[in-house]
Amino acid sequence: MAGSTARVPVAKTYKIYIGGKFPRTESGRYFKLNASDGSVIANVCQGSRKDFRNAVVAARSAFGGWSAASAYLRGQILYRIAELLEGRSDQFVSELVLQGVSRRKAKKEVVASIDRLIYYAGWSDKYQQIFSAVNPVSSAHFNFSVLEPTGVVSLLAPEDSSLLGLVSNIAPIIVGGNTCVVLASAQLPLCAVSFAEVLHASDVPGGVVNILTGFAEELTEQFASHMDVNAIVYCDGDSEVAKNVQVRAADNVKRVLARCDQDWTADAGQSPYLISETQETKTTWHPIGG
Amino acid sequence: MSVVPLPQEVRMPDLSRVALVDEVGVNERAARFQTRSIKNESKVEALHMILSMIDLTTLEGQDTPGKVRQLCQKAIHLHDAMPGLPHVAAVCVYPTMVGEAKKALGNHDINVASVATAFPSGMAPLQIKLEETRIAVDDGADEIDMVISRGAFLQGEYRYVFDEIAAVKEACGKAHLKVILETGELGTLDRVRRASVLAMHAGADFIKTSTGKIQPAATLPVTLVMLQAIRDFYYETGRMIGMKPAGGISNAKLAIHYLVMLRETLGNAWMTPEWYRFGASSLANDVLMQLQKQASGVYQSADYFSKD
Amino acid sequence: MSTESTKLAFNDGWQYAPAPESTDHISIDEQYGLFIGGEFVAPESGRYFETVNPATEQTLSSVSLASAADVDLAVKAARKAYNGAWSKMAAADRGKYLFRIARILQERAREFATIESLDGGKPIRESRDIDIPLAAAHFFYYAGWADKLEYAFPGRRPVPLGVAGQVIPWNFPLLMAAWKIAPALACGNTVVLKPAETTPLTAMKLAEVIRDAELPPGVVNILTGAGETGAEIVNHPDVNKVAFTGSTEVGKIIQRSLAGTDKKYTLELGGKAANIIFADAAIDEAVEGIVNGIFFNQGHVCCAGSRLFVQESVAEEVVRKLKDRMETLIVGDPLDKNTDIGAINSASQLETIQSYLKVGQDEGAEMYQGSGSLPEQGYWCRPTLFTGVSQSNRIVQEEIFGPVLAIQTFRTLEEGLTKANNTPYGLSGGVWTDKGAKIFKMTQQIRAGVIWANTFNKFDPTSPFGGYKESGVGREGGLHGLGAYLKLET
Incomplete structure (x- = not known):
């Protein structure tokens, strides 16, 4: 019973996040994530079409409740995500470092991600006022236009900005009442899985955010074509990818939002206009009379 | 052996079931009737119909037997220069003038209508109203135009208003009862609809918009709401009730649009003086001028048409 | 409740005599060219097709069938106008041209209404009371936006997109043209527009109005044709923005055909x-x-x-x-x-x-x-x-x-x-x-x-219109309709 041997660390199992649960991929497939020294960091789930299908079902069933939640509540929940991310900063920094990001950059990215969540938490009950209108129609009617969430959004998250890019895209989608299914960066998947754990602990209802790990080459077509997805956001890829996404998206007239070449660390990486891109304008008429 | 008809059952309607009215929708529908373009033979036919539906009216404090005799003369001889004209449906006068009107109209098939029940305010005890009604009928009135108690109605005393109409109806005997809602004092179209239902169930033969003493008097939207109430009553009971817009209808074009509204709401069965009247004093001459213009192709001057 | 004995009767008795709107005051040419670069020109192919009055099945006129070559000319004219007069002009002046169009439409409203009903079959009451006044109102509304765009987009600098290719349906021919052209021009774009195959005439009349309003040549180009002409416009490489109103089926084809391009698009579908x-x-x-x-x-x-x-x-x-x-x-x-x-x-x-x-x-x-x-x-x-x-x-x-x-x-x-x-x-x-x-x-x-x-089918230039799901992408009308014709720079 010698006490001199080093403790055997407990390795983390990185799973996918669907409907508020952490299953392994139904396909049983995985891919190895290696550290720069060649050692194995994790066997990461290689999410499948069926995982995506299940995630869309979860996102659709969460949509009614989440879109009906008060703006104030959505803001508080985004703030709560930021709080928990702050508490686990070190873990996220370590994961980024483990995946080859410099410690200085990693720290900066985690801090920026927290701040981004705070930024959008603050928008939760304000963007509506910026983008809504009372329209002075000529007839005896009261007419107003408000924003409503588009619905279920599929998101192919940025490959190279695995936490900040992820957060910068998820936050404007969900603060506006949408639910989403996300494919995390394949090269840098760890933070996405850990971020799912943060979401899970942050009062975000199950199904509002669903995160898969896997390969865009394999899943983009599903993300673009699924008939119960209302919008697709993608952040990488050449014109061939863009073309494929839009061709498939047309099957149900999805809104297609390309956010390639976006520097998520820049000021332009956050904006209420990003919220408005996954919103629909609804205009309501009612007579004014006695 | 004679069969005594059972008295028609008079029962207070369930006012919670009265149809709701949306003012803007009614205004839009009323405006649509005014986009109808009535030309040529259908215009001539309409103008004749309008003349035959007029209750030629004088309701002034300054009315005298002489004035009433002149009015009756006009009722019989609308414009003898034009052959083939119908006569008006009725002359409408105060109770004290009924006898004079009856005499002046003689054997002509023109009814005498009398306002009653403390017209136009209706602010008198029920007994007085009933007595006034009986006197007018005894003097020969064929039709009684009563006013409802708007104060009581606005207070929500629907039972009182209902009972009062039913009592006046009884006092009318054989005379037809027109119930004036005085819609200009009811304030909303919902109340117009409610008052219409109340009046029809209480025994009205006709419902009528206005006394002519209060603005606004008849309007297309108000009349539409009353026509719709008549239609629903007909659907429900199979009984036809007449309609009389009164006040403010002084030109032929507007009167034609009232007919358009009538036709498209209740259908052709109502398009006779038996079921539809215009309460008006100056409408007849404008209709006559339009008819003359249709015949001659020349626009007319009021100087060529008698004012009585 | 419904019994035969209480059925209302509408078909006997007094009926309405015919009251036809006069056609004396209108003129329809026997043949229309394409409106390109401010002039009516013959189509390259020399081909024309007839437009028919659906109420009589009589031919009203024949209009040009625009081919790829004509589309290319129109896009070039639009590009030239965009790079030239239109972008150099003060925004307020752009607005004045739109105000002019609105005014001329009001002056010629009766003529437009009559032609709209002849060519498309809609009742004159609707073309007279709804289509034409609303079309004029759209131009009037967007005219006022031309020099106020920055107020619509806080924190952003709005800039035009360039040449807009617009394809419109046959159900509200002039009104849809107004919905498309007015915001596009107000935002500083130039336009190539194709009216529907069965209802080209009020668009050609609108071309006359645009000419009479002395808009710089090429700012608005109007091409007649069928689906292929529309596809040529949508797919022309020098078009920056596509606006389509029509069926969901065609909308999907357009969305697919735009895949891999940078063209911005709005679709108003079924x-x-x-x-x-x-x-x-x-x-x-x-x-x-x-x-x-x-x-x-x-x-x-x-x-x-x-x-x-x-x-x-x-x-x-x-x-x-x-x-x-x-x-x-x-x-x-x-x-x-x-x-x-x-x-x-x-x-x-x-x-x-x-x-x-x-x-x-x-x-x-x-x-x-x-x-x-x-x-x-x-x-x-x-x-x-x-x-x-x-x-x-x-x-x-x-x-x-x-x-x-x-x-x-x-x-x-x-x-x-x-x-x-x-x-x-x-x-x-x-x-x-x-x-x-x-x-x-x-x-x-x-x-x-x-x-x-508690109402239905109401429209107003200030009121955004557009669909969720398969009914389309983007909004037309109102402040929200501007976004479709602008790029928002930081």
């Missing part, structure tokens, strides 16, 4: 709107709303209330009143001022509608039609309703684009809402109830871009 009548509604006004919802413009309306949901306790009353009301609808000569339902726009559209009437009956639904007579020549369809249908009927699921109403009943609010949203479309919806809280619940939960509560 619909199958639910019009929901609660028992506590003002029923008579609701019946008017139903009539206006489905029989307006022969039902050739993307936002038509083609699926009627009536709460069971008032279903009998509503259907009875609706049937009586249908007896008073006058079907016939579009130029007659008393016509309520004009001609079906084309022989092929009539065929489509008739095939759906057959489908509905084959599916076991009960069909009822107004009893009025129809003219012998021309393309006509009586106002039609189907009862005894459910969500699984094709006539409930598919856009018919004709005066055909499918009626279902519902019991609870949730049931009505679920059925209303049970469609891939999401353009519009209607709800009728006297209860305020219920209005807000319903209007919030119907997934559609325009909701009419």
